[in-house]
Amino acid sequence: QSVLTQPPSVSGAPGQRVTISCTGSSSNIGAGYDVHWYQQLPGTAPKLLIYGNINRPSGVPDRFSGSKSGTSASLAVTGLQAEDEADYYCQSYDRGLSGSVFGGGTKLTVL
Amino acid sequence: EVQLVESGGGLVQPGGSLRLSCAVSGFTFSSYWMTWVRQAPGKGLEWVANIKQDGSEKYYGDSVKGRFTISRDNAKNSLYLQMNSLRAEDTAVYYCARVVRWGVLERYFDLWGRGTLVTVSS
Numbered sequence: 001q002s003v004l005t006q007p008p009s010v011s012g013a014p015g016q017r018v019t020i021s022c023t024g025s026s027s028n029i030g031a032g033y034d035v036h037w038y039q040q041l042p043g044t045a046p047k048l049l050i051y052g053n054i055n056r057p058s059g060v061p062d063r064f065s066g067s068k069s070g071t072s073a074s075l076a077v078t079g080l081q082a083e084d085e086a087d088y089y090c091q092s093y094d095r096g097l098s099g100s101v102f103g104g105g106t107k108l109t110v111l
Numbered sequence: 112e113v114q115l116v117e118s119g120g121g122l123v124q125p126g127g128s129l130r131l132s133c134a135v136s137g138f139t140f141s142s143y144w145m146t147w148v149r150q151a152p153g154k155g156l157e158w159v160a161n162i163k164q165d166g167s168e169k170y171y172g173d174s175v176k177g178r179f180t181i182s183r184d185n186a187k188n189s190l191y192l193q194m195n196s197l198r199a200e201d202t203a204v205y206y207c208a209r210v211v212r213w214g215v216l217e218r219y220f221d222l223w224g225r226g227t228l229v230t231v232s233s
Contacts (some may be wrong), residue, residue, distance in 0.1 A: 091158075099158055
């Protein structure tokens with residue numbers, strides 16, 4: 001049972017927009033701690049996708065965007081492409097656990 | 112070129128020990144916090160441990176506290192994870208990653224190695 005809750009799967013057709021939610025609590029996201037997102041392509045290591053809720057590292061397409069409100073955060077992917085098919089994880093800090101916590105991951109399928 | 116290369120994984124019996132290493136190149140290792148994150152087969156990511164630049168501060172996830180020890184050798188640009196009293200549930204791919212401080216307590220992980228597989232089984 002992950003501290004941060006993500007839907008197990010989402011899907012969309014090429015060109016469409018999908019969103020992935022990440023729900024926390026008053027010990028993590030709701031306490032004001034920021035959310036970071038990672039993309040894990042099949043058989044590879046995770047890659048930083050979004051940091052500080054909304055910021056994209058150099059090289060990440062602007063089709064990926066993040067937001068945060070209250071105890072939740074979201075990752076949006078617009079203009080879906082086949083190469084976006086991957087697992088996506090949110091991450092934040094939890095003051096009760098005094099450490100980093102991850103969501104359970106969401107598998108994005110491009111139909 | 113930035114590289115983080117883990118090694119030391121393998122098959123170990125329950126109750127046994129293993130030491131993982133992570134060799135770093137391409138950035139100033141001694142300037143960064145470092146971390147270990149693991150992923151059980153078919154499961155999600157789990158933070159394991161963090162270590163400060165000079166090794167003076169170390170933090171652990173609850174599931175490994177008291178059994179695992181994170182350490183580093185800045186002269187060798189290397190990060191380590193000593194794992195004792197291993198259990199079946201420790202079976203996972205272990206990744207080392209570079210840490211970016213985001214605020215006083217918050218961290219995120221901007222560079223990752225490819226991981227090394229640890230299997231705990233009799």
